Amino acid sequence: MGVAPTDLANAIRALSMDGVEAANSGHPGMPMGMADVATVLFTKYLKFDPADPKWPDRDRFVLSAGHGSMLIYALLYLTGYEQPTIDDIRQFRQLGSHCAGHPENFELPGVECTTGPLGQGLAMAVGMAIAERHLNAVFDAALVDHRTWVVAGDGCLMEGINHEAVGLAGHLGLGRLNVLWDDNRITIDGAVSLSSSEDIPARYRASGWHVAECDGHDFVDIDRALAEAAADPRPSLVRCRTIIGKGAPNKQGTSKTHGSALGKDEVAAARANLGWHAAPFEIPEDIRKAWLDFGKRGARDHAAWQDRLATHSDRAEFERRIAGDVDLEDAAGWAFSNWDRVPVSVATRKSSEFALEGLTAAMPELVGGSADLTGSNFTKTPVLSNMSAEDYAGRYINYGIREFGMAAAMNGMALHGGVIPFGGTFLVFADYARPAIRLSAIQQARVIYVMTHDSIGVGEDGPTHQPIEHVMSLRMIPNLDVYRPCDAVETAECWALAVAKKDGPSLLALSRQNLQQVRTGGDMLSAKGGYRLRAAIAPRQVVLLATGSEVEIAIAVASALEAQGIGADVVSMPCWSRFEAQDSAYRADVIPLDMLRVSIEAGVTLGWERYTGENGLRIGIDSFGASGPIKALYEHFGLTTDAITPQIVEKLKK
Secondary structure (H helix, E strand, O other), X not given: OOOOHHHHHHHHHHHHHHHHHHHOOOOOHHHHHHHHHHHHHXXXXXXXXXXXXXXXXXXXXXXXXXXXXXXXXXXXXXXXXXXXXXXXXXXXXXXOOOOOOOOOOOOOOOOOOOOOOOOHHHHHHHHHHHHHHHHHHHOOXXXXXXXXXXXXXXXXXXXXXXXXXXXXXXXXXXOOEEEEEEEOOEEOOEEHHHOOOOOHHHHHHHOOOEXXXXXXXXXXXXXXXXXXXXXOOOOEEEEEEOOOOOOOOOOOOOHHHOOOOOOHHHHHHHHHHHOOOOOOOOOOHHHHHXXXXXXXXXXXXXXXXXXXXXXXXXXXXXXXXXXXXOOHHHHHHHHOOOHHHOOOEEEHHHHHHHHHHXXXXXXXXXXXXXXXXXXXXXXXXXXXXXXXXXXXXOOEEEOOOOHHHHHHHHHHHHHHOOOEEEEEEEHHHHHHHHHHHHHHHHHOOOOEEEEEOOOHHHOOOOHHHOOOOHHHHHHOOOOOEEEOOOOHHHHHXXXXXXXXXXXXXXXXXXXXXXXXXXXXXXOOHHHHOOEEEEOOOOOEXXXXXXXXXXXXXXXXXXXXXXXXXXXXXXXXXXXXXXHHOOOHHHHHHHOOOOXXXXXXXXXXXXXXHHHHOOOOEEEOOOOOOOOOOHHHHHHHOOOOHHXXXXXXXXXXXX
């Protein structure tokens, strides 16, 4: 006789209890409650091969309810992935363990994306499903034909991003996306009914989804519902009615199993209740072998896929896109390919469009979009056609007014592989997308954020639409390259750097207003992050540091100072993180410490003291903006040559 599915599921429950108990920290309830559903999914539906976690045509499994991380750790171990080992699981939530408190894609190859911030996993899964359909249309089903499966909890479905993601998935008809809802009716505070009376299935149906339901502890019923979901051409929500902490006799069905260890007495009682007599972290041999056999089930599909790939006419192009390598020199050539059409005075959002025209023509893996601001972000080029439910080969996504959903979907697309996503909105709306931008950086996902209207240069729209603190706050996110180019040359350079960066996101902060061209090309100076744009003529007494639209102001200030015999360097600093990556000798040469340093940027001054020192000058805006014409605003906030030059002269006298 084979091993009963109940025993397979109880192996998940036992490891989940043991891991959380050993750490005295974690969330045992969800893995125990969803163990039966996960068993059916992994033994009957999920296409995967533990021997090659990066097989491009594997199904994607996303644990959106990332707090229940022991579910995925148990499944990866049981099905035969090289990691985690049982020792990793023993060290759950300990420093250095691959089994972190929440699943991290950079810790374990079997973890598709970093989850924990509720709702984002499901939204990233939407992006994965988009990438799958797009590559399927570009190549064919012989190379790309897989599904995306998600386990989501009540919190994932409550978060605002869920509405954005569900609407986008329904609109695009992503029928390869299946969400398994752990409907256990419990949150940390207690019953879901304390905070929600929403008819979730009705909301999904209204968004164009197929909805199925099952008893989450009846293996036959689960099988039926998953088969129904897989067969339906629409994205599917499967409502799995479960008992949180299933098997813990005194705590199951309550919030006591949600966010803390069960306690040794309840673990012992659960073992007795489940008929599980193995020692902690031990799996009976017959159950272990059965799980490993299920893990080997995908090897045949994988081998057949390898055979198809070997003889496929598009093999080289497919492998190139999956590898994702982009040569920086090539990217620069494409970004500058329309240089003869670029005016000498042009907004960087427009010069971005010129760069994108060359890049998108040369790089079919670039998939763009905008959160309903295409005509302002200039993110759509002639070679980009709209992606739709009728044409997944399109390379431009109309995300609608869904900044957070767009950013999370782009994370999923990037993590899926084969595409490089970029998307646009106004910089001030980075606040809507910030949690996903942060996850881009954590997950080392190559996502390019095109954020225009980057300062008070927005003009008449006023303080609500004028970024003040945004650029500086975004610079604080580790592994996010924030670019604020000063002209068309820097813009093209920054685009080339962004598409060539494989291990993290980039954000381009671009102007609404026209800016003068201050460089004519040459070496890719933006790669340094900061560089001497103009050297002092008179003996140097001051170094002017600026970014974006304020670089041309700094040049004018330098000229005014030179007219008074005061030598002034002008340093353009399009990307702080790249500048910080240079060696100390280079940084000291560009920004010497033995003279007055002055920063000029149309944003908060907080942070610039890193470069100006406490005794330097920091010219900026430490209040919200105002409504008015651009020229009047720059005069009002003192960002003009006439306002800045006297302050520097006076400072030099002290």
